[in-house]
Amino acid sequence: MDRPRVVVTRDIPAPAFRKIWACCETRYWDSQEPIPRDIFLEWVQGVDGIYCLLTERIDPEVLDAAGPSLKVVSTMSVGYDHIDVEACVRRGVQVGHTPGVLTETTAELALALLLATARRLPEAIHAVKAGEWTTWKPMWLTGWDLHGATVGIVGLGRIGSAFARLLQGFQCRLLYTGPRPKPSVADPLGATYATFEALLEQSDFVSVHCPLTPETARLFDAAAFRRMKETAIFINTARGGVVDHQALYQALVAGQIAGAGLDVTDPEPLPSDHPLLGLPNCVVLPHIGSATVATRTRMALMAAENLLAGVAGHPLPHPVQGGTV
Numbered sequence: 001m002d003r004p005r006v007v008v009t010r011d012i013p014a015p016a017f018r019k020i021w022a023c024c025e026t027r028y029w030d031s032q033e034p035i036p037r038d039i040f041l042e043w044v045q046g047v048d049g050i051y052c053l054l055t056e057r058i059d060p061e062v063l064d065a066a067g068p069s070l071k072v073v074s075t076m077s078v079g080y081d082h083i084d085v086e087a088c089v090r091r092g093v094q095v096g097h098t099p100g101v102l103t104e105t106t107a108e109l110a111l112a113l114l115l116a117t118a119r120r121l122p123e124a125i126h127a128v129k130a131g132e133w134t135t136w137k138p139m140w141l142t143g144w145d146l147h148g149a150t151v152g153i154v155g156l157g158r159i160g161s162a163f164a165r166l167l168q169g170f171q172c173r174l175l176y177t178g179p180r181p182k183p184s185v186a187d188p189l190g191a192t193y194a195t196f197e198a199l200l201e202q203s204d205f206v207s208v209h210c211p212l213t214p215e216t217a218r219l220f221d222a223a224a225f226r227r228m229k230e231t232a233i234f235i236n237t238a239r240g241g242v243v244d245h246q247a248l249y250q251a252l253v254a255g256q257i258a259g260a261g262l263d264v265t266d267p268e269p270l271p272s273d274h275p276l277l278g279l280p281n282c283v284v285l286p287h288i289g290s291a292t293v294a295t296r297t298r299m300a301l302m303a304a305e306n307l308l309a310g311v312a313g314h315p316l317p318h319p320v321q322g323g324t325v
């Protein structure tokens with residue numbers, strides 16, 4: 001019997017690649033950089049499965065190019081806003097992702113970014129290297145305390161609740177918002193449900209953990225930043241599309257909020273001359289939320305499991321919501 005044909009769109013961790021290679025005719029983009037769109041569209045023709053990253057937009061054009069042989073799209077990410085899930089399911093294509101394995105790692109990065117932004121670590125490191133550390137000065141590089149602060153969590157899902165667990169040692173007051181109260185998750189964490197507006201008004205730190213959907217696109221606009229405290233720090237480790245970056249820039253410049261820490265931006269990568277990068281109170285990371293060796297390897301393997309199940313015509317072990325056929 002013919003082996004299934006698959007496309008792998010990037011150089012992925014070897015254990016995952018070996019798993020796929022052992023069972024499938026594999027065409028892979030052996031690079032750290034994304035596959036060019038025109039090559040991707042050519043390579044997907046007639047394949048049974050696509051193993052992609054969040055850099056590949058999976059839309060009707062890709063599905064048309066792949067044709068009726070396509071059975072599965074497996075992304076090496078938990079977020080799947082780059083995939084038109086409805087269009088896949090309409091064509092009988094299953095969609096898989098990697099929930100759970102990156103939860104704690106991403107929550108840790110959110111906490112690291114929050115503390116780095118609040119305590120102005122990048123500015124302090126730069127000052128030392130630039131020879132600006134002349135003596136101990138009472139109010140030099142003073143930031144904001146996390147202990148005792150009110151932290152607002154937008155999206156108390158897997159990562160949002162893991163982040164809340166990490167905050168248990170900081171004696172914070174925790175607020176959360178989302179489509180509905182989640183007392184079974186929130187009560188053990190001591191988190192209180194609030195409307196989006198109330199959360200913005202009361203929080204010293206606002207941390208975003210919701211998916212990018214039509215409802216959350218540009219959720220953080222000028223009006224949202226106006227509602228926040230002048231001393232508030234905004235942290236986004238979810239998706240850049242949740243934020244209007246022009247509005248964020250204005251809010252930071254006008255002192256409507258005190259600072260921002262972003263692991264995700266729109267666009268990605270953020271151009272090196274982007275105005276946000278010129279602001280001392282904005283800390284930007286290159287989307288490294290899940291970037292530990294162990295977690296990225298687990299994600300790659302999980303995506304491989306989805307791919308192999310899909311090309312074999314089996315239900316995926318980790319389907320996205322609504323991504324089953």
Ligand code: NAP
Nearest residue numbers: 079106155156157158159177178209210211237238289290
């Ligand atoms: P999850 O378990 O599905 O959690 C998402 C939460 O957001 C859910 O509790 C959901 O509520 C809530 N939500 C949905 N719409 C909302 C809205 N309009 N306002 C507020 N909350 C809303 O997903 P997860 O595994 O925690 O991942 C969350 C997101 O993090 C992913 O979608 C991905 O984009 C991002 N992420 C980023 C990185 C990184 O490297 N920086 C790494 C991993 C993930 P319901 O359950 O009630 O629907």
